[in-house]
């Protein structure tokens with residue numbers, strides 16, 4: 001060792017944040033906290049998507065707090081798993097989960113979508129360490145994930161996985177199916193797709209806008225192993241991902257059935273909340289706009305009480 | 313001016329520009345194991361086949377899927393590879409511009425977009441395959457380098473150069489054979505323009521296959537008492553503003569020649585630069601807001617007004633406007 005090397009800052013070996021397993025109850029509480037912070041950050045932003053991020057909160061909690069090998073202190077760690085959010089408009093859930101994991105201060109969530117914020121309206125890789133790609137225009141994430149998974153194989157990194165979260169409306173895009181064919185050709189078993197099957201997109205229900213069913217049969221016919229999973233059940237998501245990692249001969253896609261707007265009564269199943277935050281407009285079936293955030297947080301706090309067994 | 317080791321026009325050879333790319337990529341691949349090549353079912357005609365044969369384990373066939381072509385490449389670049397993607401320019405970047413913008417340029421990934429069979433030299437394939445808008449649409453993309461080599465030897469050198477450069481890059485290639493004006497000793501650097509013919513009365517700026525026509529036009533213009541300086545500018549972006557400025561400061565009149573739409577390409581780049589820094593007459597020789605058609609390259613070059621004769625007329629027009 002040279003004299004200079006001796007003086008450099010002691011390098012801490014990266015360690016996976018998810019080595020220490022949280023109890024299911026702790027994970028559920030985490031998802032609830034993340035939902036509350038999503039509401040607060042969307043309210044502060046005054047624009048952005050509500051339904052998707054709320055519906056995905058359990059999946060992102062499972063990913064960042066149990067499934068992914070990652071280290072928020074070393075976002076570029078060579079051994080990390082990769083998570084790509086292909087439907088970039090749902091990024092509030094990713095920012096919030098990342099904040100809870102320690103990638104950024106939680107108070108920064110209130111800068112969402114604002115001028116000079118690292119939390120751009122749609123994710124930009126260069127803006128925030130820990131983001132793996134730039135997305136927003138739909139349909140490109142699965143191909144990028146396939147390129148990464150193929151490279152891991154070329155580099156003989158058999159211990160790494162690529163997870164790609166996609167929207168269901170996003171499956172209208174041809175680019176997705178180009179990627180699906182490609183992943184099958186190269187048998188990219190280290191690529192795991194997660195489709196947020198919440199049945200809504202901007203113009204209405206997916207089956208009204210552009211029918212996706214039989215979705216399982218579509219993926220299967222493209223050569224993928226398909227797992228239907230309750231995407232609002234953290235334990236089920238974790239189990240499905242373990243199963244996906246055990247499938248070695250083909251890529252796996254989870255069709256994760258989620259409830260859009262999950263946890264906020266007046267938003268659940270209502271596609272009007274796809275692209276809208278709380279507090280900007282009066283909507284039939286929802287409280288007046290100035291009470292939407294309060295009521296959403298109230299709903300989520302009641303749910304929190306049910307998880308802990310305490311009653312308000 | 314340093315010696316560029318150019319050939320006299322009488323000694324020019326002939327070879328398709330794309331051939332130089334094929335050899336360049338195979339040689340770059342031998343030097344750097346991180347280079348991978350991706351193709352969309354056009355392995356042989358894009359000449360990426362040379363690499364594919366030598367390094368099959370680093371070659372990825374994506375099928376006829378240009379959106380997937382560049383997005384898979386983006387993922388591979390994110391993991392440290394240097395992907396070269398090849399298709400016809402009409403399809404990549406013609407079809408997948410948004411994917412290139414979002415996942416390569418904005419994402420700033422080191423992906424090389426090789427647009428083969430660009431321009432009128434695509435010949436009999438007709439309008440759908442004669443990509444004339446590629447220079448314009450790639451040039452307006454922040455972070456993107458745009459290179460249009462003038463002959464096959466320069467395409468070879470450009471391929472090696474972009475392999476060593478971390479920026480996303482568009483490299484434009486032509487199908488049919490065109491003159492070889494340079495030699496192995498002729499320099500190539502990204503961002504550099506080269507004075508092929510020195511002169512005082514007019515600056516002709518050209519790239520691609522039609523650089524040769526610009527050089528021939530300058531020879532004939534000399535007999536018309538116009539002493540034209542020919543600048544070959546293979547890099548459209550970043551433009552070699554210094555070389556262009558120095559030349560135009562002296563000549564005060566410009567003709568730009570390119571085998572692409574007049575709107576937005578090299579002519580656009582030169583006009584934008586000069587209008588803000590050194591306003592002088594700029595006459596652009598290129599395709600005038602039209603689509604191509606089937607024919608031989610020679611027929612098409614005449615039909616669309618890019619011949620030596622047309623360049624000479626443009627030169628007289630530019631010089632006249634000085635007065």
Ligand SMILES: [Mg+2]
Pocket residue numbers: 167168169196197198199200201
């Ligand atoms: Mg949806």
